[in-house]
Amino acid sequence: MTDTVATAQPAPGASGLRARKKQRTRDALTRAAMELFTTQGFEHTTVDEIADAVEVSQRTFFRYFSNKEQAALALEDLIEERFMASLRERPATETPLEALRQAVLGTWDDISAAIHEVVPIELYMRMYQVIESTPALLSTRMRRQSEMEQRITAEIARREGLDPVTDLRPRVLVAAVGGVIQAASGHWGQCEDDSVEQMRRSFDEHLTTLTPALTGQWRTPGA
Structure with missing residues (x-):
């Protein structure tokens, strides 16, 4: 008898859940960036500060935005x-x-x-x-x-x-x-x-x- 390996399929709605989670992260980064830009100035705000405000890594920031200008x-x-x-x-x-x-x-x-x-x-x-x-x-x-x-x-x-x-x-x-x-x-x-x-x-x-x-x-x- 030949064993078959079942391929794991994403649970219904899983892709939608991931998309919503990504959108929430992007929105949080946008909000944090704007709050920092409007309080301490665009030039004086770093990507690290934006990422820290959302408690994510700098690498995560760059998944959503190529630079500070794009976030702004x-x-x-x-x-x-x-x-x-x-x-x-x-x-x-x-x-x-x-x-x-x-x-x-x-x-x-x-x-x-x-x-x-x-x-x-x-x-x-x-x-x-x-x-x-x-x-x-x-x-x-x-x-x-x-x-x-x-x-x-x-x-x-x-x-x-x-x-x-x-x-x-x-x-x-x-x-x-x-x-x-x-x-x-x-x-x-x-x-x-x-x-x-x-x-x-x-x-x-x-x-x-x-x-x-x-x-x-x-x-x-x-x-």
């Missing part, structure tokens, strides 16, 4: 992916500008809850200010924004059946809306109300002025 901008990944998913779901009947508007507003509608799953909203707001005032993080964010603009341009071109290499409209539109987001972010950073809802309102107000600002007469009559 971890929630930017979340926001970007939510936005891209929202843009892909916009009705084909919407104009490119309206699709972008609704995708941004839709993302901000539910992003508070998504962020709160990882860190308190007020910590995210403080981290935003750290990014704005830290040259290394600001440089990394600008590079990421450029890459994100390329992804959005490709999606708008796909929606409209255009070749973004020969048709400049998707690229110009995305650049313009990106500029609006930067202007709205700057305005939001100066407001006493630094809530996510205020950021959403700031973007909507700035975008509403885009078309008349580009095509209208700026001079006061008689000036």
Whole structure:
């Protein structure tokens, strides 16, 4: 009689449990990094300190993040992916500008809850200010924004059946809306109300002025 060796199979739900455990560790590292960055500064915080705060090894930190910059901008990944998913779901009947508007507003509608799953909203707001005032993080964010603009341009071109290499409209539109987001972010950073809802309102107000600002007469009559 031939003996057979049974291959151990993962218990039902085991892979889901591992995924949730990994996500919890990543979230804990993100939270610890932001708390340290906002209290003692990005440049003065080490990877070892972040890992120690979560009681994991430096090696574990590098399983989730390649460097401190990536940990500092971890929630930017979340926001970007939510936005891209929202843009892909916009009705084909919407104009490119309206699709972008609704995708941004839709993302901000539910992003508070998504962020709160990882860190308190007020910590995210403080981290935003750290990014704005830290040259290394600001440089990394600008590079990421450029890459994100390329992804959005490709999606708008796909929606409209255009070749973004020969048709400049998707690229110009995305650049313009990106500029609006930067202007709205700057305005939001100066407001006493630094809530996510205020950021959403700031973007909507700035975008509403885009078309008349580009095509209208700026001079006061008689000036």
